[in-house]
Amino acid sequence: MKIFGIIGRYFLLMRRVFTRPQKGFVFRKRLFDEFQYLGVESLGIVAFISIFMGAVVAIQTAYNIANPLVSLSLIGFTTRQSIILEFSPTMISLILAGKVGSRIASEIGTMRVTEQIDALEIMGVNSANFLILPKVVASLLINPILIIISMWLGLVGGWAAIMVTGLCTSTDFVTGLRDTFEEFSIFYALIKTVIFAFIISTISSFHGYETEGGALEVGQASTKAVVVSSILIILFNLILTQLLLT
Amino acid sequence: MIEAKKINKYFGGFQALKEVSCHFEKGKTNLIIGRSGSGKTVLMKCLIGLYEVDSGEILYDGRNFSTMILNERKAIRQEIGMLFQGAALFDFLNVEENVMFPLTMFTKQSLKEKLERVNFVLNRVDLKGSNKLKISELSGGMRKRVAIARAIAMNPRYLFCDEPNSGLDPQTSGVIDHLIKEITEEYNITTIVNTHDMNSVLSIGDTVAFIYNGQLWWSGSNKEILNTTNKELNDFVFGTELTVRLKQYFQQKEQ
Numbered sequence: 169m170k171i172f173g174i175i176g177r178y179f180l181l182m183r184r185v186f187t188r189p190q191k192g193f194v195f196r197k198r199l200f201d202e203f204q205y206l207g208v209e210s211l212g213i214v215a216f217i218s219i220f221m222g223a224v225v226a227i228q229t230a231y232n233i234a235n236p237l238v239s240l241s242l243i244g245f246t247t248r249q250s251i252i253l254e255f256s257p258t259m260i261s262l263i264l265a266g267k268v269g270s271r272i273a274s275e276i277g278t279m280r281v282t283e284q285i286d287a288l289e290i291m292g293v294n295s296a297n298f299l300i301l302p303k304v305v306a307s308l309l310i311n312p313i314l315i316i317i318s319m320w321l322g323l324v325g326g327w328a329a330i331m332v333t334g335l336c337t338s339t340d341f342v343t344g345l346r347d348t349f350e351e352f353s354i355f356y357a358l359i360k361t362v363i364f365a366f367i368i369s370t371i372s373s374f375h376g377y378e379t380e381g382g383a384l385e386v387g388q389a390s391t392k393a394v395v396v397s398s399i400l401i402i403l404f405n406l407i408l409t410q411l412l413l414t
Numbered sequence: 415m416i417e418a419k420k421i422n423k424y425f426g427g428f429q430a431l432k433e434v435s436c437h438f439e440k441g442k443t444n445l446i447i448g449r450s451g452s453g454k455t456v457l458m459k460c461l462i463g464l465y466e467v468d469s470g471e472i473l474y475d476g477r478n479f480s481t482m483i484l485n486e487r488k489a490i491r492q493e494i495g496m497l498f499q500g501a502a503l504f505d506f507l508n509v510e511e512n513v514m515f516p517l518t519m520f521t522k523q524s525l526k527e528k529l530e531r532v533n534f535v536l537n538r539v540d541l542k543g544s545n546k547l548k549i550s551e552l553s554g555g556m557r558k559r560v561a562i563a564r565a566i567a568m569n570p571r572y573l574f575c576d577e578p579n580s581g582l583d584p585q586t587s588g589v590i591d592h593l594i595k596e597i598t599e600e601y602n603i604t605t606i607v608n609t610h611d612m613n614s615v616l617s618i619g620d621t622v623a624f625i626y627n628g629q630l631w632w633s634g635s636n637k638e639i640l641n642t643t644n645k646e647l648n649d650f651v652f653g654t655e656l657t658v659r660l661k662q663y664f665q666q667k668e669q
């Protein structure tokens with residue numbers, strides 16, 4: 169029963185979030201700040217994880233198809249498919265749920281318990297719109313870019329691992345990368361990314377906004393934000409895969 | 415003038431305010447006093463509409479706040495300045511941007527006009543030249559003063575202060591109290607201050623409303639408060655060792 173109340177409050181909050189900002193230039197300024205906090209500052213961890221995971225995927229694939237009958241270009245092909253279809257959109261979104269989600273929830277939660285949100289409301293500012301909308305819009309725009317960078321670096325990481333270990337030749341690997349490439353797979357990955365970005369930013373904002381109490385509760389809210397958005401990402405990943413790939 | 419008429423407020427089964435009726439006068443520092451947990455903050459939050467009352471009326475210079483729709487309330491809110499218990503400054507903005515914030519959101523003034531106003535109010539609270547400081551670099555007293563500056567930036571008709579001197583030393587408290595009183599008289603504001611500090615009561619309380627267990631238990635001026643025969647108020651007023659001893663001392667002297 170409690171879950172229905174939570175879902176109801178979530179949608180009520182969203183109704184206040186998705187309204188026209190009171191001052192356009194204030195919104196744009198906040199949006200650019202969020203690009204910085206949510207995007208640029210996540211670049212390092214995304215790059216690091218992508219390169220290493222790309223390398224591991226390539227090496228794993230190479231060892232698992234050590235069969236003289238199959239072409240070595242299959243290594244490149246499989247690496248590409250895993251990275252573009254699952255690893256980059258889903259794994260990196262989960263990482264971002266941890267990094268960005270906890271940041272959003274603790275930032276908004278702190279503003280709630282220090283009465284900054286009340287201060288906005290007293291002035292007559294729609295605090296939900298003012299605080300949350302820039303974060304959601306920034307996430308929707310910046311996460312796809314992060315994911316594309318991640319795909320690219322993942323492939324580079326895979327190629328580099330193959331070069332270092334000499335499991336197949338560069339030509340074989342690159343031939344595999346190019347083999348029967350469908351643009352739809354990128355499109356599919358980006359749709360997932362955008363939906364995950366929406367989940368991360370709105371769920372985390374919701375938990376931050378609903379915080380009551382003090383510093384301890386802010387910590388709890390940020391944990392809850394990460395857990396709930398991760399679970400939803402996993403669930404929606406299954407649903408979207410089923411919907412989009414059949 | 416702000417009037418509250420028979421307001422009731424429940425949290426679940428718990429009644430935080432019981433039939434509270436009181437009024438707060440223009441150009442005066444109106445105090446709400448009471449022990450911790452008596453309902454001061456709830457009363458203040460009901461008056462400004464952060465909490466909805468369950469019954470009763472709230473009037474702002476005759477305008478019925480309780481029955482207003484959201485947009486009408488927003489208009490009144492721009493006439494309200496509020497000083498929160500913990501200052502509630504925006505930590506993503508510096509001092510200048512904090513004070514300028516309401517001007518940016520609600521006026522069409524140019525940057526130059528806004529800066530003029532910001533410097534004027536910062537000067538008024540003795541913080542000239544602190545424009546570029548970050549909020550984390552301010553002391554507690556400075557934060558309160560920046561918050562006062564932000565609250566008066568829009569020339570409010572109504573000023574609400576929730577425990578303006580909690581967490582401050584007695585001298586800094588005095589400075590903040592007097593600043594509030596001066597501003598109130600200078601600009602003819604209806605000011606409401608929540609406090610449990612007897613010092614503030616005696617030095618700035620033009621009118622005093624004593625809240626006890628969610629009820630309005632006593633009201634009057636700070637001149638009358640020392641001679642009151644109301645038991646609960648007496649316990650509150652003479653609640654510290656210092657005041658009790660002073661009272662005994664003067665009683666002995668009189669005999």
Ligand SMILES: Nc1ncnc2c1ncn2[C@@H]1O[C@H](COP(=O)(O)OP(=O)(O)OP(=O)(O)O)[C@@H](O)[C@H]1O
Nearest residue numbers: 425428430448449450451452453454455456457610
């Ligand atoms: N949001 C809320 N939900 C439930 N009960 C509340 C809520 N806010 C306040 N109360 C209760 O209402 C009563 C009055 O609280 P209030 O915050 O007004 O006290 P106060 O007089 O401001 O005290 P203090 O001097 O400590 O700030 C308390 O018993 C408190 O537990």
Ligand SMILES: [Mg+2]
Nearest residue numbers: 454455456577
């Ligand atoms: Mg209080």
